[in-house]
Amino acid sequence: MITEILQMNGYGLYVWSSFLFTFVSFTTLYVITKIQYTKEKKKFMSKYGALDSKKAEVARSQTINKEILSSSQSI
Amino acid sequence: MFKIFEPGRIFVITSKAHKYVMFLFVFVICIGLLEALIFSRVHYKQGDSVRIMYVHVPAAWISLGIFSSITFLSLTGYIFKNKNFFLISKSLAPSGLVFNIVALVTGSIWGKPTWGTWWAWDARITSMLILALFYLMYLIAWRIYEDKEQVLKITTIITILGIINVPIIKYSVDWWNTLHQPASINILSKSSIHSSMLFPLIIMTAAFALFSMLIFLMKYNTELIKIKNKGLDRL
Numbered sequence: 001m002i003t004e005i006l007q008m009n010g011y012g013l014y015v016w017s018s019f020l021f022t023f024v025s026f027t028t029l030y031v032i033t034k035i036q037y038t039k040e041k042k043k044f045m046s047k048y049g050a051l052d053s054k055k056a057e058v059a060r061s062q063t064i065n066k067e068i069l070s071s072s073q074s075i
Numbered sequence: 076m077f078k079i080f081e082p083g084r085i086f087v088i089t090s091k092a093h094k095y096v097m098f099l100f101v102f103v104i105c106i107g108l109l110e111a112l113i114f115s116r117v118h119y120k121q122g123d124s125v126r127i128m129y130v131h132v133p134a135a136w137i138s139l140g141i142f143s144s145i146t147f148l149s150l151t152g153y154i155f156k157n158k159n160f161f162l163i164s165k166s167l168a169p170s171g172l173v174f175n176i177v178a179l180v181t182g183s184i185w186g187k188p189t190w191g192t193w194w195a196w197d198a199r200i201t202s203m204l205i206l207a208l209f210y211l212m213y214l215i216a217w218r219i220y221e222d223k224e225q226v227l228k229i230t231t232i233i234t235i236l237g238i239i240n241v242p243i244i245k246y247s248v249d250w251w252n253t254l255h256q257p258a259s260i261n262i263l264s265k266s267s268i269h270s271s272m273l274f275p276l277i278i279m280t281a282a283f284a285l286f287s288m289l290i291f292l293m294k295y296n297t298e299l300i301k302i303k304n305k306g307l308d309r310l
Contacts, residue, residue: 029170065303
């Protein structure tokens with residue numbers, strides 16, 4: 001049965017290569033996007049860490065900053 | 076008018092949503108792959124090569140859908156001076172381009188056993204290639220133009236010019252003699268595709284849509300954090 005699925009009556013090479021190309025494209029896009037996302041989050045954390053207490057409080061008062069800080073605790 | 080589209084409100088949702096979308100995507104794609112590769116019927120003429128349809132067609136549909144959304148958002152953003160719409164468009168574009176490339180490459184692979192050639196300057200293939208070029212131009216414009224007002228104007232122009240190509244892609248099979256067959260799936264009239272093939276096609280389309288949603292959410296969050304990083308510099 002496995003051989004049948006792999007060979008697909010002679011079309012296996014075409015079918016599997018199409019699905020493999022799609023999988024590789026998706027994985028590449030996901031990894032690149034994830035790297036950019038993590039990088040920006042880390043940059044934010046280091047910039048936020050360098051702020052003095054007064055400026056940090058101002059930054060923390062904004063909704064988006066608060067959300068980034070709470071979600072960055074997991075990375 | 077567009078208060079619900081405020082970045083602060085959206086970010087509260089998008090920063091958490093991508094984890095759930097990822098989970099849902101993995102679940103749907105697993106069902107889709109089982110249906111597409113194992114359980115779906117073999118085509119009487121094309122044999123097993125028809126299984127390529129389950130990645131080729133959803134990729135083409137979603138790339139067209141994303142470009143149409145980008146155009147709508149850019150135009151609306153330009154008219155109502157809402158920069159968040161541009162941010163949403165910019166975050167949608169990378170997945171749109173990848174889906175376009177997937178549609179072109181898998182179409183080329185499908186073409187070899189079906190038409191006997193990897194590539195033909197067929198109306199639909201050529202118009203899809205042109206769409207990929209518009210995606211590229213759109214993404215490059217965001218990278219090369221420093222001036223914000225200028226980039227908003229140029230990307231809107233690119234999308235307006237690119238959207239002319241979308242109905243050409245859709246109706247190219249009716250307007251010209253092409254290697255592609257006419258549409259098998261019609262929303263308004265009866266579809267000619269068998270239900271045993273339609274089901275995996277719908278599942279795979281849903282999975283691809285979820286993947287584009289996942290990439291969009293991550294990209295949108297990245298863009299917002301980038302803006303916030305600049306904001307911290309100014310403090």
